[in-house]
Amino acid sequence: MKQQLPYGVVFFGDFLRATIGWTLLERGALLMLMLTNGHNGPLPDDPPRLAAICGLSLDEFTAIWPRLASQLTQTAEGLVHEPTEAHRLKYLTYRQRQSEGGKKAMMGRWGCPECRRKPFDGRCLSCGYETPNNNVLRISDKSLNN
Numbered sequence: 001m002k003q004q005l006p007y008g009v010v011f012f013g014d015f016l017r018a019t020i021g022w023t024l025l026e027r028g029a030l031l032m033l034m035l036t037n038g039h040n041g042p043l044p045d046d047p048p049r050l051a052a053i054c055g056l057s058l059d060e061f062t063a064i065w066p067r068l069a070s071q072l073t074q075t076a077e078g079l080v081h082e083p084t085e086a087h088r089l090k091y092l093t094y095r096q097r098q099s100e101g102g103k104k105a106m107m108g109r110w111g112c113p114e115c116r117r118k119p120f121d122g123r124c125l126s127c128g129y130e131t132p133n134n135n136v137l138r139i140s141d142k143s144l145n146n
Contacts, residue, residue: 008034008035008039009034009038018071022067025060026068029056029061029068030068030071032053032055033053033054033068033072034081034084037081037084037085037088038081038085038087038088041078042077042079043072043078043079043080045078047061112126112129114127115127
């Protein structure tokens with residue numbers, strides 16, 4: 001399944017409150033990092049790469065990094081903007097559930113993809129094929145409540 005969001009998530013009130021008093025360059029850089037995190041997942045912990053994502057020279061990026069770093073959290077996978085990452089994970093869980101529901105409905109309508117006989121409760125009694133309904137993406141309940 002595609003792991004990218006088809007849209008960018010920015011909660012404008014939260015963004016404006018978090019960046020009050022920031023320069024336009026700082027706000028623009030944070031916005032680019034948030035959108036990239038939302039679309040692609042965790043960011044690399046590599047200043048030259050982060051500068052390139054923001055469209056800045058390394059010197060410009062280094063000058064504003066202390067302020068940007070206050071909005072990002074280091075994880076095992078890389079840097080994340082926590083509200084954006086929580087929304088991305090919620091969306092991926094939703095899409096996984098939608099996909100599983102579609103597969104189950106497809107089996108009910110069209111039958112087993114292997115032998116085309118109608119299955120019973122997600123398992124084909126003729127050939128033994130089972131629907132892949134145990135592959136649901138799991139994330140912590142904490143992320144779902146944000």
